[in-house]
Amino acid sequence: MIKTFDRSASNDEVVQALKKDGGVIIANLVSDEFVDSVSTQLRSTYDSQGTKHQDDFNGYTTLRIHAPIRLPGPVVDLIAHPRVMEVVGLTIGKDCDNFQLGSSTAIEIHPGETDQELHRDDDMYPIRFPNVEFQMSAMWSLDDFTEENGATRVVPGSHDLRDVDDVIEDDVVQAVMPKGSVLFYLGSTIHGGGANNSDAPRSGVISTYSLGWLRQEDNQYLCVPRNVADSYPEDVRRLLGYQTHGQYLGTYPGDPDGFWAE
Numbered sequence: 423m424i425k426t427f428d429r430s431a432s433n434d435e436v437v438q439a440l441k442k443d444g445g446v447i448i449a450n451l452v453s454d455e456f457v458d459s460v461s462t463q464l465r466s467t468y469d470s471q472g473t474k475h476q477d478d479f480n481g482y483t484t485l486r487i488h489a490p491i492r493l494p495g496p497v498v499d500l501i502a503h504p505r506v507m508e509v510v511g512l513t514i515g516k517d518c519d520n521f522q523l524g525s526s527t528a529i530e531i532h533p534g535e536t537d538q539e540l541h542r543d544d545d546m547y548p549i550r551f552p553n554v555e556f557q558m559s560a561m562w563s564l565d566d567f568t569e570e571n572g573a574t575r576v577v578p579g580s581h582d583l584r585d586v587d588d589v590i591e592d593d594v595v596q597a598v599m600p601k602g603s604v605l606f607y608l609g610s611t612i613h614g615g616g617a618n619n620s621d622a623p624r625s626g627v628i629s630t631y632s633l634g635w636l637r638q639e640d641n642q643y644l645c646v647p648r649n650v651a652d653s654y655p656e657d658v659r660r661l662l663g664y665q666t667h668g669q670y671l672g673t674y675p676g677d678p679d680g681f682w683a684e
């Protein structure tokens with residue numbers, strides 16, 4: 423089971439459940455109006471670019487927007503939402519000076535799509551350290567996520583590093599949640615998109631956040647044009663990677679902490 427909290431829950435409760443089960447939901451964290459503004463923002467990009475990334479893994483009946491963080495507007499506020507920043511910091515912050523955006527993707531699963539292959543998001547990192555999560559994810563529901571329309575499939579407890587091939591259907595639960603909710607799961611938690619057997623699309627924005635000393639999944643410096651990054655508030659620029667990790671990693675002249683100059 424994935425525990426669902428409402429937004430009045432403390433971060434401690436949320437993080438404790440996330441660490442125990444590998445996933446947790448905060449329901450109704452943002453308003454329908456805000457979600458609608460994100461959906462409106464994304465519509466034209468889904469329609470013009472959404473089929474670009476279709477393949478066996480992403481599906482052929484699913485539209486995707488790669489790196490929506492490059493699109494100035496409310497989607498950026500979702501990806502850098504203060505509550506998400508708090509939960510991520512409390513979960514992986516112990517293993518880095520600062521965390522960063524690994525990737526962002528908008529995913530609209532259309533009717534007829536089948537279950538996505540179950541996987542771990544952190545499998546691209548070729549090594550593991552005991553008790554260190556390299557990254558975690560936040561999936562925002564832009565529609566009600568239901569069993570029928572493809573709510574994210576999650577295997578609670580699978581951050582025990584069991585083999586993906588050992589997962590059986592009974593181990594899988596779906597992150598059923600109302601529009602405006604957020605599902606957090608660890609990088610080592612097995613999950614995947616669900617089949618959409620309804621008659622309407624299911625849209626969500628999923629971001630990964632990784633330890634600041636790792637290579638980011640997306641090359642944020644190329645995904646987000648420099649003039650767009652410069653137009654973002656400092657917290658978002660830092661999240662993209664426009665800051666050093668400690669004094670020596672990722673140094674550059676404009677480092678906001680001034681390490682370059684020291």
Ligand SMILES: O=C(O)CCC(=O)C(=O)O
Pocket residue numbers: 480529538561572573574575613614615616626628
């Ligand atoms: O769409 C979803 O619910 C999850 C998608 C996912 O896990 C992925 O594409 O890596």
